[in-house]
Amino acid sequence: MASQRPALRFLAHCKPSSRRRIPTSPSACHRPFSSSAANPARSPAPFARYVSLTALSLLVAVPLFFKIAVDEPMKLDELTLAERDLKTKMAQGVTDMSPMRLRMEKFIREQQKDIVQALEAIDGSGFRIDEWQRKEGGGGTTCVLQDGNVFEKAGVGISLVYGTLPKAAILKMRANHKNIVEGEAIPESLEFFAAGLSLICHPKNPMAPTVHLNYRYFETANPDGSSGAWWFGGGSDLTPNYLFDDDAILFHKSLKDACDAHNKDYFPKFKKWCDEYFVNKHRNESRGIGGIFFDDLDEATQDKESIFAFIQDSLKTFVPTYSTIMNRRKDMPFTEKEKEWQQIRRGKYVEFNLVHDRGTAFGLNTPGARVESILMSMPLTASWRYMYEPEPGSREERLVDVLREPKEWV
Amino acid sequence: MASQRPALRFLAHCKPSSRRRIPTSPSACHRPFSSSAANPARSPAPFARYVSLTALSLLVAVPLFFKIAVDEPMKLDELTLAERDLKTKMAQGVTDMSPMRLRMEKFIREQQKDIVQALEAIDGSGFRIDEWQRKEGGGGTTCVLQDGNVFEKAGVGISLVYGTLPKAAILKMRANHKNIVEGEAIPESLEFFAAGLSLICHPKNPMAPTVHLNYRYFETANPDGSSGAWWFGGGSDLTPNYLFDDDAILFHKSLKDACDAHNKDYFPKFKKWCDEYFVNKHRNESRGIGGIFFDDLDEATQDKESIFAFIQDSLKTFVPTYSTIMNRRKDMPFTEKEKEWQQIRRGKYVEFNLVHDRGTAFGLNTPGARVESILMSMPLTASWRYMYEPEPGSREERLVDVLREPKEWV
Numbered sequence: 117m118a119s120q121r122p123a124l125r126f127l128a129h130c131k132p133s134s135r136r137r138i139p140t141s142p143s144a145c146h147r148p149f150s151s152s153a154a155n156p157a158r159s160p161a162p163f164a165r166y167v168s169l170t171a172l173s174l175l176v177a178v179p180l181f182f183k184i185a186v187d188e189p190m191k192l193d194e195l196t197l198a199e200r201d202l203k204t205k206m207a208q209g210v211t212d213m214s215p216m217r218l219r220m221e222k223f224i225r226e227q228q229k230d231i232v233q234a235l236e237a238i239d240g241s242g243f244r245i246d247e248w249q250r251k252e253g254g255g256g257t258t259c260v261l262q263d264g265n266v267f268e269k270a271g272v273g274i275s276l277v278y279g280t281l282p283k284a285a286i287l288k289m290r291a292n293h294k295n296i297v298e299g300e301a302i303p304e305s306l307e308f309f310a311a312g313l314s315l316i317c318h319p320k321n322p323m324a325p326t327v328h329l330n331y332r333y334f335e336t337a338n339p340d341g342s343s344g345a346w347w348f349g350g351g352s353d354l355t356p357n358y359l360f361d362d363d364a365i366l367f368h369k370s371l372k373d374a375c376d377a378h379n380k381d382y383f384p385k386f387k388k389w390c391d392e393y394f395v396n397k398h399r400n401e402s403r404g405i406g407g408i409f410f411d412d413l414d415e416a417t418q419d420k421e422s423i424f425a426f427i428q429d430s431l432k433t434f435v436p437t438y439s440t441i442m443n444r445r446k447d448m449p450f451t452e453k454e455k456e457w458q459q460i461r462r463g464k465y466v467e468f469n470l471v472h473d474r475g476t477a478f479g480l481n482t483p484g485a486r487v488e489s490i491l492m493s494m495p496l497t498a499s500w501r502y503m504y505e506p507e508p509g510s511r512e513e514r515l516v517d518v519l520r521e522p523k524e525w526v
Numbered sequence: 527m528a529s530q531r532p533a534l535r536f537l538a539h540c541k542p543s544s545r546r547r548i549p550t551s552p553s554a555c556h557r558p559f560s561s562s563a564a565n566p567a568r569s570p571a572p573f574a575r576y577v578s579l580t581a582l583s584l585l586v587a588v589p590l591f592f593k594i595a596v597d598e599p600m601k602l603d604e605l606t607l608a609e610r611d612l613k614t615k616m617a618q619g620v621t622d623m624s625p626m627r628l629r630m631e632k633f634i635r636e637q638q639k640d641i642v643q644a645l646e647a648i649d650g651s652g653f654r655i656d657e658w659q660r661k662e663g664g665g666g667t668t669c670v671l672q673d674g675n676v677f678e679k680a681g682v683g684i685s686l687v688y689g690t691l692p693k694a695a696i697l698k699m700r701a702n703h704k705n706i707v708e709g710e711a712i713p714e715s716l717e718f719f720a721a722g723l724s725l726i727c728h729p730k731n732p733m734a735p736t737v738h739l740n741y742r743y744f745e746t747a748n749p750d751g752s753s754g755a756w757w758f759g760g761g762s763d764l765t766p767n768y769l770f771d772d773d774a775i776l777f778h779k780s781l782k783d784a785c786d787a788h789n790k791d792y793f794p795k796f797k798k799w800c801d802e803y804f805v806n807k808h809r810n811e812s813r814g815i816g817g818i819f820f821d822d823l824d825e826a827t828q829d830k831e832s833i834f835a836f837i838q839d840s841l842k843t844f845v846p847t848y849s850t851i852m853n854r855r856k857d858m859p860f861t862e863k864e865k866e867w868q869q870i871r872r873g874k875y876v877e878f879n880l881v882h883d884r885g886t887a888f889g890l891n892t893p894g895a896r897v898e899s900i901l902m903s904m905p906l907t908a909s910w911r912y913m914y915e916p917e918p919g920s921r922e923e924r925l926v927d928v929l930r931e932p933k934e935w936v
Contacts, residue, residue, distance in 0.1 A: 260912040398890040470880035480808040494910035
């Protein structure tokens with residue numbers, strides 16, 4: 117298939133060796149976002165970005181036409197999904213009428229910017245921003261604040277992947293998503309798009325909780341270019357070292373409110389799913405005090421617009437909720453012993469992420485994946501003490517009791 | 527099968543719910559070994575141990591005979607492997623004529639004691655010693671020195687497991703070990719014995735290297751009680767934060783000498799195996815500077831006595847070699863920046879152990895496994911810095927170069 121569409125391959129990319137990458141911006145650049153706390157350079161406006169993409173296209177015009185001349189006739193109708201989307205964005209921008217791929221990309225890009233600004237406002241120092249592309253297709257933007265005033269490490273990353281699913285993967289996905297293919301014939305391959313925003317914050321103060329969130333969208337393209345199967349996944353969970361009921365209630369309540377506004381079944385179902393997923397099975401202990409987790413939300417759940425509206429509202433609870441919790445906890449006094457306990461909890465966080473988390477395992481096993489973006493979730497520091505047990509009746513023991521038996525907070 | 531042999535089940539264990547455990551000593555006890563640096567209490571002599579096992583048997587005599595009376599007739603000829611071995615040890619002790627199971631157990635118990643004493647002599651503080659039993663069968667002794675004078679953490683553990691392999695596992699093992707069953711008929715289950723000694727030392731001084739070793743023996747029993755398939759595995763590898771060629775050469779040379787004395791093919795083969803196994807594939811970087819690694823050494827390699835002799839010589843290189851290296855490095859001056867580099871290397875050690883190490887994965891997925899013994903390999907402290915790269919031309923960079931392209935040290 118590759119040799120049938122030399123033209124648009126080059127329209128989209130400047131390196132002849134690369135295929136099906138989504139062009140985000142020309143190579144790595146630093147600090148496109150910023151808040152008052154950081155460098156005042158601004159991210160290029162959408163218009164400016166399309167201008168720069170056009171410039172990029174012009175830069176490759178000569179090799180492109182050479183390629184067309186020596187290779188084979190240009191077939192403008194045989195575009196990859198990435199090439200189609202680029203063309204649409206350049207011609208029309210992104211509106212409510214655009215394909216969900218483009219709307220999800222726009223939404224997570226905006227959210228990444230807002231979250232980075234909110235976390236910079238809490239910390240008083242700035243994020244490092246890396247834009248990257250994956251040789252095999254796709255790319256993203258990874259923002260990391262490390263060893264700040266308030267955060268040991270905070271990472272906010274987005275990734276946008278255009279790729280091809282082999283037959284084996286299609287068959288596997290069909291178990292959960294019947295409409296991935298129409299009729300009985302399974303094609304040899306299907307183009308897909310995946311977009312996601314991931315976030316993790318490890319505060320310095322042991323009284324302040326670690327938080328994680330991830331929202332994602334997946335879609336396949338039918339051979340005629342129309343959208344095939346699609347689904348959303350996501351969730352957010354809180355991992356305190358010390359339990360503050362107020363924080364736990366606020367965190368769960370804000371997610372419950374976002375869920376309830378869309379579907380009364382969501383919160384009980386997604387809260388349970390979260391309690392069952394984020395578990396260090398080898399220790400019979402939850403990673404944290406939960407939140408919500410869900411996957412495979414498709415037309416069997418609700419229509420696409422309704423689910424996208426829920427995804428947006430749910431993700432948008434993060435900034436106000438976590439800012440409130442951080443403002444309560446970031447300057448609390450703590451002892452050396454409490455810091456040590458935080459470090460031990462961090463060790464167990466690492467265990468979950470490296471041993472049990474399916475997303476991390478998938479990432480580390482994906483050839484050409486950007487390991488530093490996947491492992492931005494690792495804390496700056498962690499500790500393992502052999503046979504460390506909290507004292508009976510202590511606040512540390514109270515946390516472990518809740519981790520062994522998840523609570524209903526709202 | 528369980529209900530056919532109530533008698534010896536109780537002879538071996540005091541808790542009626544437990545089956546096929548190897549009795550080591552009554553429950554958890556601390557400090558059976560010690561060196562001049564630590565508590566002077568001594569480990570019980572073999573004779574004393576058998577006396578205490580006899581005492582244990584007497585303690586369970588009443589429930590045993592009650593059990594026999596109400597259950598079914600005692601069938602002394604239907605002993606489990608564990609029960610047979612206990613009976614042999616009690617009657618005859620362990621000699622060169624004993625089954626390999628008992629000789630390997632005796633050897634690793636002695637080695638554990640010697641290594642613990644040697645490490646205590648280096649550190650000047652003592653190990654905590656925990657004896658444990660696994661509900662599903664087996665047990666071990668875990669010795670950990672934590673936050674000492676020289677070692678951040680050092681763990682020396684042995685485990686001895688008697689269990690039953692289901693048919694699926696037998697079929698899988700037959701791929702490498704044809705003689706696991708005689709003829710074509712695969713039995714529904716086979717009794718097995720596994721024994722191993724594992725060691726890991728994480729020194730405080732960043733100039734001193736982390737070391738790991740593991741030696742193990744596996745055997746199945748034929749239905750008539752004779753030994754079926756058997757094999758040895760093992761190896762040892764060094765993980766410095768800073769390269770000292772002298773240390774690397776000494777470490778590799780002592781292993782090479784031990785290999786060469788038994789088989790000239792061993793070292794080149796086992797060195798390569800080590801370089802291929804201890805790799806953080808997701809970073810395309812070795813964990814350390816290698817050593818030797820091997821598995822499945824059986825009669826296709828050499829006869830059992832020859833391999834056991836090699837295992838013993840190879841393991842015995844550890845104390846003199848590592849003591850020499852530690853005496854060179856443990857008191858060297860270092861900077862804060864060098865300590866930071868050590869912590870980053872520790873993070874990558876954790877990544878290997880949790881993501882790639884087959885032994886750790888097997889352990890964490892084994893129901894009822896003692897997690898604290900499996901994870902004694904975790905460092906006391908570790909760090910993850912996003913996008914940390916050593917400076918060009920630095921000693922840190924030299925290490926990474928060697929980790930990307932393993933060297934021949936001897």
